Amino acid sequence: MANDWKSFEPLLIPDIPNLQDIEVYEENGGYDALRKILDDQDTWSRKSVVNEVKQANIRGRGGAGFNAGLKWSFMPEPDGGPRYLAANGDESEPGTFKDRKIFEYNPHLFIEGALIASYAMAVDTIYVYIRGEYISWVEMFEEAVQDAYDKGYLGDNILDTDISIDMEITYGAGAYICGEETAMLESLEGKRGYPRVKPPFPAQKGLWGRPTTINNIETLANVPLVINNGADWYGDIGSEEHPGPVLYGISGHVNRPGVYEYPTGVPVMDLINDVAGGIRGGKDLKAVIPGGSSTPPLRADQLEGVTMNSDSLKDAGSMMGTAGLVVMDEDTDMVEVLWRIAHFYHHESCGQCTPCRDGTGWLEKILIKIKNGEGEMKDLDLLLDLGNQIEGRTICALADAAVWPVRHTINRFRDEFEAKVKKSVHAVA
Amino acid sequence: MAELSFTEEELEEIEKIKAKFPTAKAATLQVLWVAQRKYGHVEPDVQKLVAETLDLPASHVHGVASFYTQYYKEEQGKFVLDVCTCLSCQLCGGYEILHHLEDKLGIKAGETTDDGMFSIQEVECLGACGYAPMLQVTNGVYVNNLTKEKVDTLIENLKNGKKPEFESMAMPELEKRNQAAAE
Ligand SMILES: Cc1cc2nc3c(=O)[nH]c(=O)nc-3n(C[C@H](O)[C@H](O)[C@H](O)COP(=O)(O)O)c2cc1C
Ligand code: SF4
Ligand code: FES
Numbered sequence: 001m002a003n004d005w006k007s008f009e010p011l012l013i014p015d016i017p018n019l020q021d022i023e024v025y026e027e028n029g030g031y032d033a034l035r036k037i038l039d040d041q042d043t044w045s046r047k048s049v050v051n052e053v054k055q056a057n058i059r060g061r062g063g064a065g066f067n068a069g070l071k072w073s074f075m076p077e078p079d080g081g082p083r084y085l086a087a088n089g090d091e092s093e094p095g096t097f098k099d100r101k102i103f104e105y106n107p108h109l110f111i112e113g114a115l116i117a118s119y120a121m122a123v124d125t126i127y128v129y130i131r132g133e134y135i136s137w138v139e140m141f142e143e144a145v146q147d148a149y150d151k152g153y154l155g156d157n158i159l160d161t162d163i164s165i166d167m168e169i170t171y172g173a174g175a176y177i178c179g180e181e182t183a184m185l186e187s188l189e190g191k192r193g194y195p196r197v198k199p200p201f202p203a204q205k206g207l208w209g210r211p212t213t214i215n216n217i218e219t220l221a222n223v224p225l226v227i228n229n230g231a232d233w234y235g236d237i238g239s240e241e242h243p244g245p246v247l248y249g250i251s252g253h254v255n256r257p258g259v260y261e262y263p264t265g266v267p268v269m270d271l272i273n274d275v276a277g278g279i280r281g282g283k284d285l286k287a288v289i290p291g292g293s294s295t296p297p298l299r300a301d302q303l304e305g306v307t308m309n310s311d312s313l314k315d316a317g318s319m320m321g322t323a324g325l326v327v328m329d330e331d332t333d334m335v336e337v338l339w340r341i342a343h344f345y346h347h348e349s350c351g352q353c354t355p356c357r358d359g360t361g362w363l364e365k366i367l368i369k370i371k372n373g374e375g376e377m378k379d380l381d382l383l384l385d386l387g388n389q390i391e392g393r394t395i396c397a398l399a400d401a402a403v404w405p406v407r408h409t410i411n412r413f414r415d416e417f418e419a420k421v422k423k424s425v426h427a428v429a
Numbered sequence: 430m431a432e433l434s435f436t437e438e439e440l441e442e443i444e445k446i447k448a449k450f451p452t453a454k455a456a457t458l459q460v461l462w463v464a465q466r467k468y469g470h471v472e473p474d475v476q477k478l479v480a481e482t483l484d485l486p487a488s489h490v491h492g493v494a495s496f497y498t499q500y501y502k503e504e505q506g507k508f509v510l511d512v513c514t515c516l517s518c519q520l521c522g523g524y525e526i527l528h529h530l531e532d533k534l535g536i537k538a539g540e541t542t543d544d545g546m547f548s549i550q551e552v553e554c555l556g557a558c559g560y561a562p563m564l565q566v567t568n569g570v571y572v573n574n575l576t577k578e579k580v581d582t583l584i585e586n587l588k589n590g591k592k593p594e595f596e597s598m599a600m601p602e603l604e605k606r607n608q609a610a611a612e
């Protein structure tokens with residue numbers, strides 16, 4: 001796609017002043033997608049909406065990249081009881097700060113997307129779970145929801161049809177784990193955020209034992225685009241296997257950090273140099289974490305031709321995650337960085353599974369030893385070994401997310417780690 | 430300490446919260462928030478009030494209050510400064526900001542100044558990584574792109590009762606274009 005991305009006009013957060021006001025949103029085609037469906041429910045049956053979204057292949061923007069329409073199709077047939085959509089606005093993966101832009105700049109696009117999703121899955125109540133620290137954005141978003149109620153887009157008999165959908169906002173109180181989908185359900189039920197053992201999956205037994213689908217805020221904001229313009233149009237944006245617009249969050253040692261909207265598939269180096277203004281202080285690039293702290297870092301020399309989509313990042317040895325890029329310059333101490341990441345996962349482990357609770361503690365402890373110059377060469381292999389023992393043996397993916405950066409940072413920056421441990425051996429001798 | 434209680438108004442707010450969910454238990458987090466906003470913390474007697482109001486076992490409310498980091502399990506300073514030192518903030522000088530604050534206020538993270546004005550906490554990523562280093566004031570407003578000077582001004586202002594205002598961190602591109610349009 002070379003330089004195509006440069007002429008891209010934002011779709012999720014277009015450059016329209018005051019788009020957060022419902023009137024401005026309506027003037028710019030807002031709620032047309034919902035209206036189109038509800039006005040012609042024969043053409044737009046629930047099933048055909050699910051199929052259109054499935055065909056568009058909106059890959060989940062919460063980290064795992066799962067096809068949203070396919071996920072919706074897992075909901076069982078309605079049985080007359082309550083059904084839920086839980087929208088995930090917990091946004092706590094280090095390096096990720098994009099969903100808050102939707103609450104602030106284009107909340108109605110998300111509301112419209114959540115409504116279309118709810119129609120398609122015969123959901124009657126949407127819960128929007130926002131991290132507690134985002135209280136400023138909770139308050140902004142509450143206004144948008146109230147406006148949508150006042151205008152008849154939410155509540156009973158939406159747009160004078162027999163469709164009724166409610167949206168309730170709630171927020172957390174500080175716990176990264178509540179972004180994990182089943183921990184979020186526990187938290188919504190008023191409990192500690194302990195991830196649930198799967199199966200049963202939320203589509204079968206979610207909130208209060210009823211069918212529930214969990215989607216990220218940005219994922220749902222993509223839905224009206226698909227309904228307005230069609231799955232084929234959407235599929236032509238960005239990379240073939242991972243299409244659509246993306247809110248890239250760029251942080252770390254760049255001149256112009258921030259959130260930028262471009263299609264998937266933009267070269268990583270273009271995002272750093274052209275979009276974010278290059279490395280601060282004219283320094284060289286050392287490494288990039290492409291999609292939040294759990295995605296393995298890539299060395300500068302691994303980035304040739306690498307683009308921001310799942311296939312390309314997988315080939316390079318990383319993942320798309322949340323598209324939150326953390327950029328590190330040549331002076332960055334990778335041992336310190338890895339220790340800080342390990343500290344995060346240790347701090348946030350909910351403690352249910354022994355391999356995660358104790359394992360993340362050991363990872364951190366050994367890394368502290370190494371960064372303090374007291375590590376030995378065998379500690380590096382011990383770290384890798386511990387990782388293998390933790391991975392895949394726990395209830396949720398937090399433990400895996402803690403292991404990946406450890407494994408790949410050591411393997412890709414081994415000399416930096418060896419330098420720290422070797423020095424200590426000399427000091428002792 | 431005198432018996433704690435919610436006012437009529439607060440009880441009305443709590444009824445509204447309960448109406449969002451099919452169970453009273455689901456309201457636990459939000460009612461703890463109502464209580465913390467009123468009392469400034471959720472010490473055991475406050476937890477007890479929440480449990481009684483929602484007709485839930487005290488052990489449940491205690492379990493929730495202790496699981497989530499934003500609930501203050503003991504009384505804090507008038508202003509709680511939550512300094513992020515996580516990944517992006519670490520890279521952009523979050524620890525320098527934390528240590529500057531510690532030196533300035535003469536306390537360590539986790540402590541409160543003798544006059545009860547300030548508490549400092551070191552926290553994990555707050556979702557403001559592009560505006561690092563940053564801090565949050567008492568579970569409220571974010572203060573972004575910190576420098577030592579900006580921290581000094583913040584402390585002075587807080588001492589004078591002037592709280593920071595919400596800072597909208599525009600999308601850089603929109604900002605650029607809006608500027609161009611204005612010129
Ligand atoms: C430890 C952990 C933390 C997570 N945090 C978040 C989060 O903050 N926001 C989010 O949308 N998804 C998060 N996820 C992913 C969710 O479990 C879930 O896959 C996602 O919300 C589904 O939405 P999507 O398919 O639209 O991406 C997290 C997963 C794990 C394992
Ligand atoms: S893997 Fe870790 S965070 Fe996930 S459930 Fe187990 S202990 Fe909790
Ligand atoms: S790392 Fe500090 S806000 Fe994300």
